[in-house]
């Protein structure tokens with residue numbers, strides 16, 4: 001059979017190309033978003049000999065943050081990780097630090113973050129305890145980000161296959177044995193065998209297919225005793241957003257509405273919902289528009305993806321027209337919809353430990369499993385759209401908290417680890433820790449753990465967490481955080 005790989009290690013190692021449609025690797029990563037990028041770069045740099053393959057169904061790396069158009073790293077503690085290097089590679093032309101110049105109000109429901117040349121990257125690394133006007137975020141050009149990720153992974157020796165979808169899994173006892181990879185541009189499916197598997201697919205598709213315990217929607221209070229959880233479970237998940245891009249125009253005016261956006265139900269939706277938009281400036285002066293939300297999460301997940309995306313896009317054309325005519329954006333014109341719908345939440349793993357509201361609120365010093373923390377976060381609990389949870393809307397945290405390693409580990413398998421927004425978090429905790437830089441940090445932890453597991457022939461649960469923490473620089477980073485937030489151990 002034709003080998004689709006082009007990388008040096010694939011061509012050199014014929015012994016592990018087992019036959020027609022069969023490939024063997026050491027570490028297989030499903031999903032090349034923030035989590036998948038973090039996992040791949042950290043694993044490859046820790047173990048340059050390891051055969052690492054990353055699959056993603058989209059045409060670019062970066063997932064939600066590039067193909068989904070979420071070109072914004074919200075203010076957040078970020079961790080000691082590889083985001084610094086990405087930012088440096090994009091600097092100065094494809095990245096900027098943004099400052100809010102317009103806060104959303106009832107009359108003008110949009111926030112506007114413009115690039116502020118006087119704000120440093122470091123100033124974007126804090127959210128908890130900061131007055132809103134002082135918060136800074138990072139805006140980047142999605143294509144440049146995707147390209148920087150690809151360059152870094154290639155330099156590190158990671159084999160990347162885009163437009164390739166994971167479709168099936170084969171397991172034996174407590175081990176994942178192989179998966180099926182389907183090239184989306186034609187060609188037969190291939191079986192990929194691997195020693196280790198990292199699920200970075202956002203909604204934990206690999207763990208789901210392998211029948212790991214999963215959660216979807218709001219948990220009832222009785223499950224984790226979360227103070228804000230509702231009395232009963234519900235299928236409500238964080239709302240989705242179809243992000244789009246607009247560009248400056250010489251003349252004031254408004255875009256013509258596509259037919260789908262003129263439909264009465266779409267017009268009604270815009271008139272009755274009047275959702276707020278988060279508008280961020282690209283380095284070239286275009287604007288990214290993220291309407292919060294475009295559709296309820298439960299509604300989105302109840303429909304086939306193409307149907308839900310078509311409705312979301314029609315709503316966004318209609319909403320944009322309103323922004324042009326009513327909110328002062330008449331000197332911008334529609335440029336493009338992003339191909340990937342922005343999904344904030346779907347299925348989540350129920351792993352060895354489930355991060356919960358109490359951990360988020362307790363903070364670094366008082367939360368459970370402090371000795372296992374492999375990533376830090378300080379974004380508020382942040383749900384968009386309908387909710388039964390009580391009073392968690394954007395309540396700022398006073399200090400950062402950490403995500404324990406056990407949140408990445410499924411109960412059912414020894415050679416599978418999850419590092420994306422679908423890792424083991426409750427619905428409420430996920431609303432806080434889902435930010436891109438946090439997901440990248442989770443990925444880095446999974447990558448470091450994978451290199452150690454390969455070195456020692458260990459299962460993920462037996463990898464020394466202190467060594468992962470040391471390799472990631474977490475202890476020193478925690479000390480820094482404790483001093484910034486004035487906390488004492």
Ligand SMILES: Cc1cc2nc3c(=O)[nH]c(=O)nc-3n(C[C@H](O)[C@H](O)[C@H](O)COP(=O)(O)OP(=O)(O)OC[C@H]3O[C@@H](n4cnc5c(N)ncnc54)[C@H](O)[C@@H]3O)c2cc1C
Nearest residue numbers: 031033034035057063064074166201241342343420421436
């Ligand atoms: C609308 C919206 C706005 C947001 N705003 C912000 C913000 O302002 N700042 C911030 O920091 N965070 C924000 N977030 C959160 C953040 O962007 C995401 O939580 C984060 O990017 C998720 O990263 P991930 O790696 O977990 O998943 P993703 O980036 O979604 O990556 C998952 C990848 O897996 C791939 N994949 C899925 N299934 C398969 C399969 N079967 N086979 C192969 N590949 C597959 C997908 O193509 C995708 O590339 C926002 C999220 C949304 C949706």
